[in-house]
Amino acid sequence: MFWKSKPLWGNKTRLKSSYDAVIIGGGLHGLATAYYLAKEHGITDVAIIEKRFIGFGGAGRNTAIVRANQRTQYNVPLYKEALDLWPVLTKELDYNLMFNNCGNLNLMHSEAAMKAARMTIATAQFHGVESHLIDAKQAKELVPALNISEDITFPIHGAMFHPPGGIVRHDAVVWGLAKGAAKHGVHIHQHTEATAIHTEGGKISGVETSRGRIHTPRVLISAGGYSAGLIYHMLGIKLPIAVLTIQAMVTQPLKPLLDHVVSSGAYHCYANQTLKGEIATGAHMDQWPNYTTQNTAHYIKHQAEALSDWLPCLRGVKFMRIWGGLADMTPDMAPIMDGNDQIEGFYMDCGWGYFGFKSCSAVGKYMAQFMASGHCPDMLKPFNLRRYENHQLMGETAALVSYTPDN
C-alpha cells in the first residue's frame, strides 16, 4: 500500500522503438556512461536496458572500496581520475555518495612483496598519486588492532599506505547516477531483457528486447560479470574472460576499531569497518567459473582463519551476513574497453574482475566520449581487445599470483 510506481530517480518512461544509443546493463558503468553521454555530449536519447533492476549485479555486491594504487602506467591515471571524481560527482549529482576518505593499507608479508610494493608506489608517485611504503611498526601505529608478531602464518613486513583511497557508498552511486541520468533525459528500463543484437552490413542496427525491438546505431554492453557470456551469445565474439563467483561478508557491528581499509594479498583477505560498525571482509574468488553467486562454508572458514590471525581481536566475533557477486577476470587483470572495431557501433566495457566499482566514474566519462565521437580516447586505447593477439598483456598483477582459474 505504500508502494509507489514512480521510481526514485524520475518518472517511469515508455520503451521507444528507436534510440540514439542503447546500453545493455543497468549497473554503474552503464549508468555512468549514460549520464556522461547526456550531460557532456548532448546525446540524451539513450536507453538503459536492465534485465532485473539497477544495481542488482556487481554495483550492489562489491565491498565499496576505492583506490588508485594499481600497478601499470595505463591503469593508474584512469583510477586516479575515478578517485578524484567522487567529491565532484557528489556535488554534481546533488546526492551524498558518502565518500569516506579513510585511506588504504596493503599489508606485505615478505621481502619480495615489499620490493613489489616499492615499484607500485614509485608508479603511483610518478603519476601524482599519494602512496607510501611503511614498516610493520608504522602500520601498527595506524591500525593498533594489527597483529605484527612473528608467530602468525604470514608475518607482516610492512605495508603500502595509500591515503587518498577509502570507501564510497555503492548504492548511493547507483541511485545518484540514475537520478542524474534521468534528469538529462536518459530512459532507464528495468525488468527488460536484451535478447539479441541486430547488425546490417557490419553495422549495429538494433537490439531485440523482451519488450520489443529497438532501432539504434550504437550499443554498449556493460553488464558486469554477464558481459562476456552475452557478447558471445549475441555476437559470437569470444573474450579472454573467466567469470568467477566472489564472496564477501560482514560481522556483527562492533565499536570503532578500524579506520582504514586493510588488505592482505597473502591472506587473500581484506577488512574495513562500515559506518554501521560491521567489519566488511572479502574472500578470494571461487576456483572454477560459475554464475551461481552462492556462498560456501569453505570461504567463511578461510575468512575466519585469516582475520583471527592478523586481526586477533576479532576472534569469536560472528559473521552476520554473506553474499556473492561475479568477477569477470582477464589474464592480465586489466579490463577490456573497445568499440567500433569488430562491428561498427558496437562497444564493450567488461573484464573488470573486482575493479568495476572503483573505476566506474572515470570509465563512464571516457566511454561516453568514445561512443559520442566514435574514436577511442587516448586514456582507453591500451585497453583494446587486440592486445591479447598482439601479445601485449598489461602486467597489472605482479606475477606472484594469477587469479584466473585456468592458470
Place this chain on the structure above:
Amino acid sequence: MALTLTCPVCGQRNGYEFRYGGEDKGPRPAEAGLTPAAWCDYVHMNKCIAGVQKEWWFHRDGCGSWFTTWRDTTKNLEVAKPEASK
C-alpha cells in the same frame, strides 16, 4: 558449491580435490600456418557460457589425471554429456 566431479580413475570425488583446466577448445592448433589471432583464440578466448559447457579438469589432490567433463555453470553441477542433436 557442493561440486562433485567424476574422475575417470577415482570415480566421484569432492570438487575441491580438482583444479579447473579451462573450457575445452578442441585439439591444439597445428604449428604450420598458425596466425597470432588463431593462437590467441586457442590460448585466451572463452565462451563463458551460462549453462552446460565441456571443460578440462585435473585431479590435483588425487591420481593426477587430466580429463574433460560437462558442467552447468549456472548450477555448478556436473551433468551428463548433452545429446549430439543439441
